[in-house]
Amino acid sequence: MRQVPIQLCRSLRTCSQAPNPSPSTLTATSTTFPSTIPQLEAGHLSSSQDRTHVSQVHGFLHGQGILKVNLKFADNQCHYLRQLIQSLHQHHDHGLPINHSASRGWFWDVRPLQSTNTSTAAAESETPHRARSETMKTFPWHTDCSYETSPPRFFALHVLHPDQCGGGTLSVLEVDRLLSRLSSSSQLALSAPEYRIQVPPEFIKSDKQLSIIGPILSTRTRPELRFREDIFTPLTARAKTAVENLNSLLLGPHIQTEVVHLNSELLPQHSIILLDNRRWLHARSDVKDPNRHLRRVRWDARPFN
Numbered sequence: 001m002r003q004v005p006i007q008l009c010r011s012l013r014t015c016s017q018a019p020n021p022s023p024s025t026l027t028a029t030s031t032t033f034p035s036t037i038p039q040l041e042a043g044h045l046s047s048s049q050d051r052t053h054v055s056q057v058h059g060f061l062h063g064q065g066i067l068k069v070n071l072k073f074a075d076n077q078c079h080y081l082r083q084l085i086q087s088l089h090q091h092h093d094h095g096l097p098i099n100h101s102a103s104r105g106w107f108w109d110v111r112p113l114q115s116t117n118t119s120t121a122a123a124e125s126e127t128p129h130r131a132r133s134e135t136m137k138t139f140p141w142h143t144d145c146s147y148e149t150s151p152p153r154f155f156a157l158h159v160l161h162p163d164q165c166g167g168g169t170l171s172v173l174e175v176d177r178l179l180s181r182l183s184s185s186s187q188l189a190l191s192a193p194e195y196r197i198q199v200p201p202e203f204i205k206s207d208k209q210l211s212i213i214g215p216i217l218s219t220r221t222r223p224e225l226r227f228r229e230d231i232f233t234p235l236t237a238r239a240k241t242a243v244e245n246l247n248s249l250l251l252g253p254h255i256q257t258e259v260v261h262l263n264s265e266l267l268p269q270h271s272i273i274l275l276d277n278r279r280w281l282h283a284r285s286d287v288k289d290p291n292r293h294l295r296r297v298r299w300d301a302r303p304f305n
């Protein structure tokens with residue numbers, strides 16, 4: 001019997017299994033890009049080496065800590081982003097990207113892992129320690145690489161194929177706005193090195209480094225956060241109370257006015273979102289389009305505190 005190419009099977013997977021929800025069931029249906037997030041256009045690949053353009057990118061990342069770039073050209077190999085980070089390194093002292101793994105290099109494909117039998121559920125059972133970015137699951141509020149002693153300061157997501165079934169919305173929340181609603185005693189406790197932070201199984205590099213001890217909040221320069229609730233264990237009573245207060249704030253209704261939801265209409269194909277990984281928390285709703293595909297790069301790793 002003739003084998004059907006896997007790529008063909010993928011293309012047959014449509015939104016029919018996960019119909020678009022009605023607008024009333026979505027929390028993020030805005031089609032107007034929020035004015036609080038700056039945007040730049042990149043008309044050509046050479047923009048990534050244009051000193052004015054690169055300075056603007058650096059300025060927005062240093063200032064607001066967030067930026068959307070709209071590419072006016074197709075760039076499936078992410079040449080713009082690769083060159084942009086090299087230019088930021090050359091002219092603005094950004095550290096170069098971290099390798100996601102020894103075999104994957106600077107860029108990581110964020111898309112549901114496909115199984116050879118075309119069942120995403122089967123794929124998830126085949127590899128229980130897959131990175132969350134390779135599943136269709138919701139990501140609660142977090143910062144990337146929160147288990148590293150030197151987490152990356154920045155990351156970017158280049159949209160190659162947006163979720164066309166109403167899922168995969170990226171939500172972002174500025175740390176300053178979160179902290180303004182948190183008591184000073186909780187902030188003080190979050191700043192103490194009284195948390196055990198476990199390395200997720202899929203990211204263990206050495207049996208000697210299964211966890212680190214440190215704070216959640218750094219106030220050495222300006223407030224910076226690292227957070228991923230499921231891997232943080234408080235080691236003292238005050239640390240426990242503080243992280244509970246942080247969690248209830250994140251899950252409660254009052255913070256919702258500060259959250260920006262970036263759905264596929266706001267982050268379409270050929271757009272790139274760049275974030276300060278310590279001054280913005282991010283989350284993702286469940287992916288509904290098995291063909292959703294972003295490419296991620298993280299750079300400028302520095303000690304957290």
Ligand SMILES: [Fe+2]
Pocket residue numbers: 139142143144282
């Ligand atoms: Fe993330």
